[in-house]
Amino acid sequence: xxxxxxxxxxxxxxxxxxxxxxxxxxxxxxxxFVKKMEELGYKEGxxxxxxxxxxxxxxxxxxxxxxxxxxxxxxxxxxxxxxxEWSDTKAAQEATKAVGxxxxxxxxxxxxxxxxGFAETWASPGANLTGVAERRNDVVEKSLELFTGIVPxxxxxxxxxxGFMLPGEPSIxxxxxxxxxxxxxxxxxxxxxxxxxxxxxYREEVTRVFDSIQKGEVDAWLHIPGxxxxxxxxxxxxxxxxxxxxxxxxAVEHNDETGELVGLFVYGADFVEKGExxxxxxxxxxxxxxxxxxxxxxxxxxxxIVINLKTAxxxxxxxxxxxxxxADRIIE
Amino acid sequence: xxxRLRTKLILFGLLFAILPLGAAMSPSVLRFYDTQRNVAxxxxxxxxxxxxxxxxxFLATQFLHAQEVALLQGELIxxxxxxxxxxxxxxxxxxxxxxxxxxxxxxxxxERKHRYRTIREDDLRDLxxxxxxxAARQGTAYVSDVYFDQGRPLFLxxxxxxxxxxxxxxxxxxxxxxxxxxxxxSETTIAQGGGRAYIVNTDGIVVAHPDISTVLAQRDFxxxxxxxxxxxxxxxxxxxxxRNELGExxxxxxxxxxxxxxxxxxxxxxxxxxENASFAFRHVKEVxxxxxxxxxxxxxxxxxxxLFVSRRIxxxxxxxxxxxIRIGKGDFGQRVTVHTHDEVEELARGFNQMAxxxxxxxxxxxxxxxxxxxxxxxxxxxxxTPLSALKWALYMVLEGDTGPLKKAQKELLEKxxxxxxxxxxxxxxxxDVVRIEEGRFDYKFAEGSIAPIIEDIVREIKIIADQGGVxxxxxxxxxxxxxxxxxxxxxxxxxxxxxxxxxRYTSPKGRVDIELTLHDHEILVLVKDTGxxxxxxxxxxxxxxxxxxGNAIRVQPDGSGLGLFIAKNIIxxxxxxxxxxxxxxxxxxxxxxxxxxRK
Numbered sequence: 001x002x003x004x005x006x007x008x009x010x011x012x013x014x015x016x017x018x019x020x021x022x023x024x025x026x027x028x029x030x031x032x033f034v035k036k037m038e039e040l041g042y043k044e045g046x047x048x049x050x051x052x053x054x055x056x057x058x059x060x061x062x063x064x065x066x067x068x069x070x071x072x073x074x075x076x077x078x079x080x081x082x083x084x085e086w087s088d089t090k091a092a093q094e095a096t097k098a099v100g101x102x103x104x105x106x107x108x109x110x111x112x113x114x115x116x117g118f119a120e121t122w123a124s125p126g127a128n129l130t131g132v133a134e135r136r137n138d139v140v141e142k143s144l145e146l147f148t149g150i151v152p153x154x155x156x157x158x159x160x161x162x163g164f165m166l167p168g169e170p171s172i173x174x175x176x177x178x179x180x181x182x183x184x185x186x187x188x189x190x191x192x193x194x195x196x197x198x199x200x201x202y203r204e205e206v207t208r209v210f211d212s213i214q215k216g217e218v219d220a221w222l223h224i225p226g227x228x229x230x231x232x233x234x235x236x237x238x239x240x241x242x243x244x245x246x247x248x249x250x251a252v253e254h255n256d257e258t259g260e261l262v263g264l265f266v267y268g269a270d271f272v273e274k275g276e277x278x279x280x281x282x283x284x285x286x287x288x289x290x291x292x293x294x295x296x297x298x299x300x301x302x303x304x305i306v307i308n309l310k311t312a313x314x315x316x317x318x319x320x321x322x323x324x325x326x327a328d329r330i331i332e
Numbered sequence: 333x334x335x336r337l338r339t340k341l342i343l344f345g346l347l348f349a350i351l352p353l354g355a356a357m358s359p360s361v362l363r364f365y366d367t368q369r370n371v372a373x374x375x376x377x378x379x380x381x382x383x384x385x386x387x388x389x390f391l392a393t394q395f396l397h398a399q400e401v402a403l404l405q406g407e408l409i410x411x412x413x414x415x416x417x418x419x420x421x422x423x424x425x426x427x428x429x430x431x432x433x434x435x436x437x438x439x440x441x442x443e444r445k446h447r448y449r450t451i452r453e454d455d456l457r458d459l460x461x462x463x464x465x466x467a468a469r470q471g472t473a474y475v476s477d478v479y480f481d482q483g484r485p486l487f488l489x490x491x492x493x494x495x496x497x498x499x500x501x502x503x504x505x506x507x508x509x510x511x512x513x514x515x516x517x518s519e520t521t522i523a524q525g526g527g528r529a530y531i532v533n534t535d536g537i538v539v540a541h542p543d544i545s546t547v548l549a550q551r552d553f554x555x556x557x558x559x560x561x562x563x564x565x566x567x568x569x570x571x572x573x574x575r576n577e578l579g580e581x582x583x584x585x586x587x588x589x590x591x592x593x594x595x596x597x598x599x600x601x602x603x604x605x606x607e608n609a610s611f612a613f614r615h616v617k618e619v620x621x622x623x624x625x626x627x628x629x630x631x632x633x634x635x636x637x638x639l640f641v642s643r644r645i646x647x648x649x650x651x652x653x654x655x656x657i658r659i660g661k662g663d664f665g666q667r668v669t670v671h672t673h674d675e676v677e678e679l680a681r682g683f684n685q686m687a688x689x690x691x692x693x694x695x696x697x698x699x700x701x702x703x704x705x706x707x708x709x710x711x712x713x714x715x716x717t718p719l720s721a722l723k724w725a726l727y728m729v730l731e732g733d734t735g736p737l738k739k740a741q742k743e744l745l746e747k748x749x750x751x752x753x754x755x756x757x758x759x760x761x762x763x764d765v766v767r768i769e770e771g772r773f774d775y776k777f778a779e780g781s782i783a784p785i786i787e788d789i790v791r792e793i794k795i796i797a798d799q800g801g802v803x804x805x806x807x808x809x810x811x812x813x814x815x816x817x818x819x820x821x822x823x824x825x826x827x828x829x830x831x832x833x834x835x836r837y838t839s840p841k842g843r844v845d846i847e848l849t850l851h852d853h854e855i856l857v858l859v860k861d862t863g864x865x866x867x868x869x870x871x872x873x874x875x876x877x878x879x880x881x882g883n884a885i886r887v888q889p890d891g892s893g894l895g896l897f898i899a900k901n902i903i904x905x906x907x908x909x910x911x912x913x914x915x916x917x918x919x920x921x922x923x924x925x926x927x928x929x930r931k
Contacts, residue, residue, distance in 0.1 A: 122482050122483035123483070124549065141449050141450050142446070142449060142450060144450070181450070296483065296549045297483050298544065298545075302427065303447070305424070326420065326424040
């Protein structure tokens with residue numbers, strides 16, 4: 001009562017499957033999750049064993065592969081699935097139904113969970129899924145307001161749309177919210193598309209599209225979450241630097257190879273923190289024996305404003321002091 | 333219930349060791365329990381109050397943050413750009429604010445900032461009828477209850493901004509993320525160690541808890557006695573031990589949260605601090621353990637002392653007791669050796685002297701008994717030969733071998749013959765008794781059936797019964813009786829004695845019934861007569877040698893008083909039992925059994 005109770009003594013350590021996507025959410029969420037689990041007393045190899053399947057490229061065509069992996073894990077025997085976002089949560093949900101083993105699934109980055117059938121209500125999820133979820137539209141609205149306040153005069157915002165975005169979640173709901181809010185705010189969303197399917201030569205296509213964008217075509221760039229090409233945000237960052245335009249991301253992600261934040265502005269949740277938050281769900285299930293269906297969904301603990309002054313300097317933008325004052329984190 | 337002396341000594345030892353100790357310790361333990369309970373409640377009171385103060389302080393701080401907008405008084409408030417910047421800054425600098433509004437003195441929202449949404453002109457509301465605005469007009473601060481918006485617990489705070497003349501200038505309204513209160517209760521809980529603190533609203537719904545899931549699930553704790561009591565009477569109060577939602581026994585203390593801002597503002601929330609009873613009373617538990625150890629030691633000492641005393645006193649007494657039991661069983665050679673140099677040794681000496689006397693008495697009795705038996709034996713043998721000779725002589729004379737007899741002569745000789753027969757029977761009985769007592773009444777057991785024997789004897793005795801006008805009836809068993817081990821001649825003798833008694837002591841027109849029934853492992857024989865019966869006080873002596881009941885002597889002056897003694901010995905040698913029920917002047921029933929399983 002009020003203290004961390006001892007881990008239940010059991011002959012075998014808990015077996016937990018970690019996220020499979022090599023998208024930005026996957027890694028920081030996993031980092032946060034594993035770190036927090038360790039803080040909660042789960043020593044890897046002794047109290048808990050993580051199944052790391054290596055990161056896969058996200059997409060509908062890999063949904064079946066991931067589901068197959070989960071089904072195989074479920075057959076072997078696992079205690080919990082920690083899923084990152086919509087795609088692997090969906091795959092895990094389908095796998096548990098197909099195998100008939102309602103192993104608890106904790107997700108960390110789901111948007112509109114009720115709408116997409118991951119929970120019945122926020123207070124009572126009702127099935128074997130629970131975790132950290134968001135209401136994306138609210139954040140999109142405020143993000144745009146704050147972002148356009150950084151550089152007055154932004155009218156056209158470029159996005160990598162059709163052909164770059166994953167056809168399902170989370171990109172669709174974000175994209176729709178973006179269009180809706182942009183219209184309200186009188187902003188023009190300039191969409192860049194491609195017909196080249198993901199696969200060999202796709203990186204070159206992404207580069208070609210971005211290289212084709214000329215200065216003056218757009219006033220700013222916005223990253224839409226849920227995309228085929230893993231390092232799209234890094235290429236977008238390079239595009240923004242070349243065009244000297246502000247670049248906004250929807251969440252705090254370790255976006256480049258060095259783990260450093262790319263872009264100029266972020267208003268969203270920190271994925272490491274969301275991973276940590278998800279670990280508390282896992283602990284309630286593993287240590288406390290609580291059913292996933294009985295643990296209410298949670299919003300991210302906080303949304304933060306991050307401003308990258310290095311990027312600002314590189315594109316020659318001076319961040320207004322009233323915006324800087326609002327920032328929770330400033331990268332200098 | 334009989335208890336051994338050694339057991340009694342141990343029990344007394346335990347009683348005298350533990351009772352005074354218990355009497356001495358119980359009040360102290362009870363006082364200590366009370367003290368610990370009071371200390372725990374005081375601690376919970378302190379924690380509940382400090383948590384309530386923390387929350388109140390937090391709320392007061394939120395009010396102050398919200399009222400920083402007062403900087404915009406006068407002309408500044410008209411500057412929309414400045415107003416927007418200040419409000420946005422206030423909103424984002426306070427991590428718990430979700431929505432922040434500035435309301436004019438006539439209740440119109442003039443500026444509003446939201447953490448997640450863009451507020452446009454048409455999002456501004458008329459709040460003139462709102463509770464917050466009405467409260468501000470009355471000069472009080474406002475705190476709403478917690479409400480939920482898709483997984484987010486929120487509440488409103490609002491307060492008026494007044495000029496020096498105490499006129500309402502504007503009102504600030506903030507929507508606060510209630511999860512912030514979780515930090516306060518979590519920190520309290522962590523600091524508390526053995527307990528926790530949480531907050532419920534006036535409906536008993538949890539609004540802040542160390543486990544945020546409890547809040548988000550909107551758990552209703554109205555079933556807890558402390559919550560129920562606070563709902564009835566919202567004042568500081570302790571609670572007796574109760575079982576919380578986790579099933580733990582806890583001590584609780586509840587406190588309403590009152591914010592000191594614009595006077596006192598009562599919130600719709602109560603802080604409850606709980607401490608696990610096992611943690612609160614851990615010292616009592618230690619004392620109880622110590623007491624138990626003390627009791628165990630005292631008990632061990634008492635048992636050890638009792639065993640020592642028993643070795644000194646009880647063991648010699650037990651030795652004497654064992655010897656007394658053996659003497660009681662006839663082993664008069666028993667003697668005890670005790671060297672305790674006290675009264676017990678004297679007791680042993682006295683016991684040995686008594687045993688000596690008993691042995692001498694026994695030997696004397698045996699000698700007398702032997703002489704008596706020899707006398708009886710010799711007498712019986714010596715009598716039997718002339719009586720037999722006399723029998724044959726009289727028989728021959730009566731049969732006319734010495735010539736015809738006159739009627740009077742014949743009658744006289746017949747009386748003499750019958751008397752001689754009785755004498756022979758008496759001598760036979762005496763000889764049987766002597767053989768029984770000397771153990772020479774040899775039995776030769778063989779498998780046989782009881783019913784034909786009884787039938788045969790009944791036939792013989794029926795002649796005598798008929799002569800006496802007594803109806804003698806044999807009721808055969810409806811079951812097929814099993815064969816039993818018996819000495820037929822001895823059994824005949826026993827049954828004859830019993831039946832003859834029944835017939836002899838039953839008046840004419842009376843009846844004697846013989847019944848035979850099969851039970852589990854034995855055959856039961858009943859001989860019921862409607863005779864003179866036996867006086868109740870003489871029933872116990874019926875099976876002793878030479879005993880005849882007083883009314884029997886009056887009816888039949890002649891008789892040896894040996895028949896039932898012999899019958900009893902025979903029946904018991906067959907493994908059976910014999911007993912008599914009788915009602916003087918009405919009836920007598922002799923019961924005896926013969927086991928069916930005797931080999």
